[in-house]
Amino acid sequence: MQISPPKHLAxxxxxxxxxxxxxxxxxxxxxxxxxxxxxxxxxxxxxxxxISEDRMPVSFFYGTLNGYKDFSSKGKFSLIAVVFQPYFLNILLKTSAKDIRNQIVSVEDVLMNKLEVFQEKLFNKENPLTIIKDLNIFFTHFLSERMHSDHHLITATQQYLLQNKGSVTSKHLQYFTGYSERHLERKFEYHMGMSPKKYGNIIRLHYFLSLMNYGIDDKNMTTLSYEAGYSDQSHLIREFKNNIGLTPKQYLNTENKMAVNFIEL
Incomplete structure (x- = not known):
């Protein structure tokens, strides 16, 4: 079940x-x-x-990923995943997003007292829609207390990349923001944990995934890859394997796609 946040939190x-x-x-x-x-x-x-078979914390934050992470689950569970805009974790934890890229951070280590109540609600099997409503209230209050002066620059640049489906050159970004490539890269690394180029590549890949939802076969794979902005099909497959660990065909044959970026192997 996927639920959108209220407009002011989107x-x-x-x-x-x-x-x-x-x-x-x-x-x-x-x-x-x-x-x-x-x-x-x-x-x-x-x-x-x-990989290590270490047990993950019961509740945890995850930083932006360069590629993918594999897990195994044992037994019954219920969970709520809160999928952030990339820069929101930087606001929540008051730390460089670059430092927690590809990292798992236990909730106990940072915000346990503030989030424990939601774990208890899950344990007591409360209606998940009610829990999410309470989370909306929590995040609204949290945001009223801490913001950063760079926020508008980062969100505007992110929206520009999304509107152009990731196909934006560094020169276009310099013209749009008024900042040099290196300055913008430092800002992105701190707030989002990745460079504008890396984020643009991820947007382009997910645009291709959205095109795949309309059906794909060997004949139109190349056509869709060009439409998504890839120079050739080999470039697409390389990006696919680096970020998802599968080829496009293997991904299509994956039966249980639990979320847009979460699958059962």
Whole structure:
């Protein structure tokens, strides 16, 4: 179940996702980059890193990803994923987004006292829509207390990249913002955890994913890759594998797409 935030929060939160698993078996899961950071809230989830098999915190923030992360889950769970606009985690944690890129940060380490109530609501099986409504109130109050002078620059540039589906040159960005490429790159790294070029590439990849939803076959793969702004099909496949760990065909054959960037392998 995917729920949009109220209009005044849409600049900071892309959407909420509520997921439940009623089975006891082990699932292999993959979270791949969509340019966002986020928060996973659960009451008691057995989630493990796919590489080290270390147990993940019950609730945690995740920074923007360069590619993808694999996990395994064991047993039943319910969770709420709060998918942030990339720069919102920087506002929440008051730290450089570059320093937490590809990182998992336990909620206990930063905002436990403020978010524990939502974990308890999940544990008590309260209506997820009610919990999300309360989260909207929490984030609204939080934002009223802390903002940064660079916020308007970052959000305006992000919207410019989104409107152009990621296909924006550095010269276009310099003209749009009035800042040099290096200055803008430093600002993006601090607030969003990635360069404007990297974020543009992610937007372009997800635009291609949206085109795939209308159906694709061998004959029109090349046509859609050009429409999404790729110079050739090999360029598309390389970007796909770097960011998702699959080829486009393998992605299409993945049956359980739990969210726009969260799949069961």
């Amino acid at each position: 600049r900071y939160i892309r959407h909420y996702i509520f997921l439940e698993n009623f089975q006891e078996d082990i699932k292999s899961l993959r979270l791949f980059t969509d340019g966002s950071s986020g928060l996973i809230l659960s009451e008691d989830m057995n989630l493990y890193s796919g």
